[in-house]
Amino acid sequence: MTEVKSYCIIHLGNKNNELKGSLVKMTYPKVINWIYKQDKKSEHIEVYYAEDEATENEIKKLGYVPYAYSSKIPGIVKKIAFLNSSSKNSGKLYTEWKENYPETENKYSQITLKDGFNFNGFIYFDVTWFDNNETIEKKLKSCKTPYNFDQYSFIKEELFFDKEFVNTLLTCQPRDKSGYVIKEWQSSILPSLLEGLKIRSKSIYKELLKYDRVKELDLELACQKARVRVKLLNKGYVKLNTQFFCGAKYTSYWDGEYIKVVFTDFKLYDHMLIKPTDDVYVTVVDENTLKFD
Numbered sequence: 001m002t003e004v005k006s007y008c009i010i011h012l013g014n015k016n017n018e019l020k021g022s023l024v025k026m027t028y029p030k031v032i033n034w035i036y037k038q039d040k041k042s043e044h045i046e047v048y049y050a051e052d053e054a055t056e057n058e059i060k061k062l063g064y065v066p067y068a069y070s071s072k073i074p075g076i077v078k079k080i081a082f083l084n085s086s087s088k089n090s091g092k093l094y095t096e097w098k099e100n101y102p103e104t105e106n107k108y109s110q111i112t113l114k115d116g117f118n119f120n121g122f123i124y125f126d127v128t129w130f131d132n133n134e135t136i137e138k139k140l141k142s143c144k145t146p147y148n149f150d151q152y153s154f155i156k157e158e159l160f161f162d163k164e165f166v167n168t169l170l171t172c173q174p175r176d177k178s179g180y181v182i183k184e185w186q187s188s189i190l191p192s193l194l195e196g197l198k199i200r201s202k203s204i205y206k207e208l209l210k211y212d213r214v215k216e217l218d219l220e221l222a223c224q225k226a227r228v229r230v231k232l233l234n235k236g237y238v239k240l241n242t243q244f245f246c247g248a249k250y251t252s253y254w255d256g257e258y259i260k261v262v263f264t265d266f267k268l269y270d271h272m273l274i275k276p277t278d279d280v281y282v283t284v285v286d287e288n289t290l291k292f293d
Contacts, residue, residue, distance in 0.1 A: 028052050029077055031101055033065055033108045036094045043093050044082030048108075051075045051147060058120055059108065066119050067110040071153040074120045074145065116196020120147070122154035123201060125193050130174055139165045160197075160204045170213040195221045199290050228290075230254055230282045236289035238282035254282070254289070 029049035050056035055075030130136035
């Protein structure tokens with residue numbers, strides 16, 4: 001194995017739970033990002049590790065570290081290194097990490113995951129509703145993975161190609177701890193998952209369209225006619241406000257920098273280029289213009 005220049009923290013805690021020790025060379029898990037924070041009482045560093053090369057490459061591709069509140073992300077480990085502040089050791093922690101990891105300080109921002117997001121082959125979605133469903137539990141546990149994560153927050157993508165799992169997901173009536181049916185599952189939670197898959201995991205959603213229940217809900221999940229900031233969209237056709245151009249007929253295409261308007265019956269111009277500001281909204285006419293994140 002090729003050695004990776006990375007380090008781990010050797011914890012030697014004292015009675016005050018202060019961090020002591022040294023930085024030791026290691027392979028994976030590898031430090032990919034760290035953030036220094038300080039207050040009057042202590043200073044600490046949030047450290048993010050990639051457990052393997054696949055995870056590191058996935059984060060490089062995204063350009064940020066995915067985050068989920070109270071959930072462990074497959075392939076990512078987060079740890080906290082801290083010291084109690086005093087005049088004697090103030091800044092010591094930062095100096096040590098800055099010397100050893102100058103290239104990974106604040107390298108990535110942290111962005112919260114949304115339903116249907118595929119990271120490392122796992123679909124993010126909270127299925128704690130099914131902790132007492134025998135079929136769901138059996139399927140979740142059957143997926144072999146080297147990662148330690150919350151199995152009820154991430155679903156292995158292969159399960160969406162498993163008919164038994166999908167049928168259970170679509171038709172079940174999960175119950176709360178008191179035994180009452182969670183009505184919101186069918187009315188809002190399941191549609192939220194499907195909408196997330198439709199936007200962020202299109203290949204999986206295409207597979208799910210083979211099921212009648214998904215076809216039925218798909219009519220309600222149409223993202224067309226939604227109003228979105230144009231700069232948040234992929235390239236494609238969009239619709240401007242109907243009051244523009246005195247009712248003239250036109251098509252408008254967003255190329256990532258300009259909105260190109262082509263007129264069909266406007267005497268003054270054949271076309272027009274509009275350079276939008278950050279606050280210009282358009283109407284979605286093509287769902288492929290919606291970005292997965």
